[in-house]
Amino acid sequence: MARLGGTRLGAFRAYFFGFFVCTAGFLFGYDTGIVGGILTFKAYKDDFRYTDQTTVNAVMVSLQNAGAFIAALCIFPVSERFGRKKTIQVAMAVFCAGVILQVVPSHSLVCFYIGRVISGLGLGAGTAVVPTYNAEMAPKEIRGRLGSGMQWLFALGVMLSYWIDYAVLQTLPVSSKQWQIPVGLQLVPAATLAFGLFTQPESVRWLAKKERYDEAWQSLTWMRASDGPEVKGEFNEIRTGLLEELRATDGLKKRELLEPANRYRLSLAFFIFLGQQCTGMTALAYFGPQFFKLLVGNDPSRSLLITGLFGAEKFITVGTYILFFSERWGRRPTLWISALLMSVCFVIVTVVNNTTPKPQQEVTSAGIATVALIFLTNSIYQFSWGPLPWPYTTEIFPSRIREVGSSVAVATQWLFNFLFSLVTPYMQKSWGSYTFLFYAALDVIMAIIVWFFVKETKGKSLEEMETIFHSKAAFDVEVARHEGEEIPDNVSALEVHNKGSKGSDSSDKGI
Numbered sequence: 001m002a003r004l005g006g007t008r009l010g011a012f013r014a015y016f017f018g019f020f021v022c023t024a025g026f027l028f029g030y031d032t033g034i035v036g037g038i039l040t041f042k043a044y045k046d047d048f049r050y051t052d053q054t055t056v057n058a059v060m061v062s063l064q065n066a067g068a069f070i071a072a073l074c075i076f077p078v079s080e081r082f083g084r085k086k087t088i089q090v091a092m093a094v095f096c097a098g099v100i101l102q103v104v105p106s107h108s109l110v111c112f113y114i115g116r117v118i119s120g121l122g123l124g125a126g127t128a129v130v131p132t133y134n135a136e137m138a139p140k141e142i143r144g145r146l147g148s149g150m151q152w153l154f155a156l157g158v159m160l161s162y163w164i165d166y167a168v169l170q171t172l173p174v175s176s177k178q179w180q181i182p183v184g185l186q187l188v189p190a191a192t193l194a195f196g197l198f199t200q201p202e203s204v205r206w207l208a209k210k211e212r213y214d215e216a217w218q219s220l221t222w223m224r225a226s227d228g229p230e231v232k233g234e235f236n237e238i239r240t241g242l243l244e245e246l247r248a249t250d251g252l253k254k255r256e257l258l259e260p261a262n263r264y265r266l267s268l269a270f271f272i273f274l275g276q277q278c279t280g281m282t283a284l285a286y287f288g289p290q291f292f293k294l295l296v297g298n299d300p301s302r303s304l305l306i307t308g309l310f311g312a313e314k315f316i317t318v319g320t321y322i323l324f325f326s327e328r329w330g331r332r333p334t335l336w337i338s339a340l341l342m343s344v345c346f347v348i349v350t351v352v353n354n355t356t357p358k359p360q361q362e363v364t365s366a367g368i369a370t371v372a373l374i375f376l377t378n379s380i381y382q383f384s385w386g387p388l389p390w391p392y393t394t395e396i397f398p399s400r401i402r403e404v405g406s407s408v409a410v411a412t413q414w415l416f417n418f419l420f421s422l423v424t425p426y427m428q429k430s431w432g433s434y435t436f437l438f439y440a441a442l443d444v445i446m447a448i449i450v451w452f453f454v455k456e457t458k459g460k461s462l463e464e465m466e467t468i469f470h471s472k473a474a475f476d477v478e479v480a481r482h483e484g485e486e487i488p489d490n491v492s493a494l495e496v497h498n499k500g501s502k503g504s505d506s507s508d509k510g511i
Contacts, residue, residue, distance in 0.1 A: 010225035014139055017200055017223065018146030021134055023193040024088070024126040025150035025390075027095065029157025030186060031123065032282070033311060035061050037165030037304060038179040047176055048109050056109070057425040063113050065418035067120025072128035073411035076403035084133035084203045088126050092194035095122025096187055103184045105176055122190075128410040132402050135394035136205040137223055144458060145326045147391025148318075155318045155382065157189075159311035166304045205399050208238055241466070245400045261469040262401060268454065269393040269409035275335075275446040276389045277416035279342060280439030281381040283424040284310075284374070306371060313375055318382035325383065331392055332456045338384030339447035345377040346440035353433040370433075385446075389413070395457055396465055 038044050039057055050056050071091075079087040098119025102112050131147060138146045161182065168178045201223060207216035220235055221227045257266065276282070349370045356366035389409070397405035427435045455468055 007225040010223065013223055013225060014137075014142065014146070018134055018138055018142075019149045019153065020196060020200070021088070021130050021193070022146075022149035022153040023189050023196075024123070024130040025153040026157040026189050027123055027186060027193075028127055028150075029154035029159075030161045030189070031064065031119070031157075032154075033158040033161030034165060034182045037162065037169075037307070038182060040304070041169065041174075041178050043174045043176060043178040046174070047105075047107055047179070048112070049107070050109060054425045054429055058422050059113065060116065061421035062418050064116040064120035064123070065414050065421055067117040068124025068127070069411055069414035069418055071121040071124030072414050073407055075125040075128050076407040078125075079129050079132070080403050083206055084129050084136070085197050085200065087129050088133065089194045089197055091122045091125035091129070092190045093122070095119050095126065095190050096194075098122060099183065099186045099190070103180050105180075119186075124410070124414050126193075127413075128407050131390050131394040131410065132406040133203055135391065136203040136399075136402070137201075137219075139224075140460065142327060143395060144331075144388075144391045145322050147394060148322045148326050148387030150390040151382070151387035152315070152318045152322050155311070155315040155386070159308075159315040162304070162308040162311035166308045169304060204235075205238055205242070205402075208242055209399055213239070242399055244466070245398050257401065257404065261466075262398075262405075265396045265469060266405060266408055268396060269405055270412045271449060271453070272335075272389045272393055273409050273413040274416050275339070275449070276385050276413060277420050278439070278442035278446055279339070279381055279385050280346070280420075280436070280442070281342075281378060281386065282417060283420050283439075284378075310375065310378060314378055314382055314386075317379045318387055321383045322387060326387065327458070330456050330458050331388055332450060332454045334384045335388060335454060336447040336450040338380050339443045339450065341380050342377050342385075343440040343443035343447070345373050345380070346436040346443065349373045349377075350433055350437040350440070353436075392457065395460075396455075396469065398466060 039053075039060060045053075048056075075087065075091075095118075098115045098117070098121070101115030101118060103115075104111070106112070127150075131150060134146055134149070135143060164182045164185065168181055172178050172181075201219035202215070204216050204220045204223070207213075207219055216238075217235060220238075221231060224231045224234075257263070352366055352370050352373075356364065393409035394402065394406055424435070427438065431438070457465065457468065460468060
């Protein structure tokens with residue numbers, strides 16, 4: 001760890017920052033988990049007086065996802081102008097306003113729905129900007145681990161929400177508090193993230209892109225807790241990369257997006273997050289109690305208990321992957337192998353469930369077997385498609401279009417989150433356990449696409465991505481880093497910039 005910025009303090013700051021900003025992922029997971037539970041509560045049905053359970057299930061989840069999709073797609077100009085930190089803080093304030101509208105005892109589904117849309121706007125904006133902010137601050141050696149923190153905190157949020165739902169159902173009498181407490185608790189992490197960011201620096205690469213080099217240098221040296229040769233080399237690599245992007249693209253964003261390398265990257269970002277939703281595991285997270293009801297019988301308490309254990313397993317497995325395997329396994333083989341394994345598990349679940357007697361109140365051996373297979377599938381997902389899309393879709397883009405690329409990626413996640421959450425209740429009602437077979441087919445398709453089109457990026461710096469994707473802005477990263485490391489210790493950030501500019505100018509003359 002000491003090699004990250006040269007000090008243990010730098011390593012600590014990198015890990016703390018990376019996982020702290022991923023509190024946005026916790027909010028995403030917590031909201032994902034509580035919805036399926038409170039929709040099964042008698043208190044919620046009594047307060048809002050509705051009869052069409054399937055429609056409310058679909059609309060309740062999909063409305064927030066729709067708001068999140070709009071925000072994720074449109075937030076990048078705001079992030080580009082005002083910075084990553086301020087954008088996330090405003091997003092958390094919007095999210096809190098939406099939660100308050102949901103908690104007030106209005107007894108109106110319309111008011112609750114409006115709150116869902118508003119909180120979705122804040123959540124979508126936060127989850128779109130956080131991966132970019134995280135990637136721009138992380139040392140390349142642990143960027144995958146820190147980026148995957150979105151999924152780890154997501155899993156923690158899901159796990160806690162399941163157990164909170166179970167706790168209020170078991171300990172509180174039937175009243176509005178049963179659903180208001182789980183929903184209202186979202187205010188705590190959102191406020192913590194908003195206020196906690198006052199203690200953290202702005203993105204190094206965003207500051208450098210705005211030509212605020214002294215501030216960028218201060219941000220980098222604080223985060224690495226060092227101003228030695230290795231940090232100077234990293235700063236020079238960042239600066240040279242930005243200059244090369246400017247030179248190659250000539251300042252035209254439309255031209256940048258139409259460049260073959262960037263079209264390819266945008267397509268990959270779209271596919272990776274589409275693939276994450278096609279696994280079926282997000283739908284299972286939203287509607288866990290309803291899915292487990294298909295497998296173990298009509299007992300709400302039992303379904304919630306199994307869902308709670310499912311959430312705990314999710315948190316433990318994704319944590320194990322992030323801490324021990326995220327920087328050892330390649331991105332590409334992890335994705336295609338896991339997709340095939342999940343497909344096999346879903347096929348077996350479907351076959352067993354449809355060739356054995358359907359469970360009612362009792363627990364059957366077939367029900368236990370299918371639940372065990374779902375838990376196994378969940379573990380595979382947490383070692384692959386759960387955490388990997390977050391770091392992958394931010395590390396493949398150059399700084400000049402990273403906001404656009406991240407917005408496209410996360411907006412895709414929210415768009416198909418919206419679509420699958422909207423149709424899954426109807427699929428469950430019409431197809432029953434054959435829903436798993438549908439997701440098995442999608443998993444096979446994803447594995448094929450990964451095999452042919454996804455590029456390996458493990459262990460590469462953000463600037464090295466230009467060479468991997470054959471961009472016009474590609475440059476010799478090792479030369480730039482070496483030039484930065486040769487700068488004396490008493491040289492300021494502006495002088496580092498000026499020295500690099502001269503080197504870049506001389507290179508341009510030779511082209």
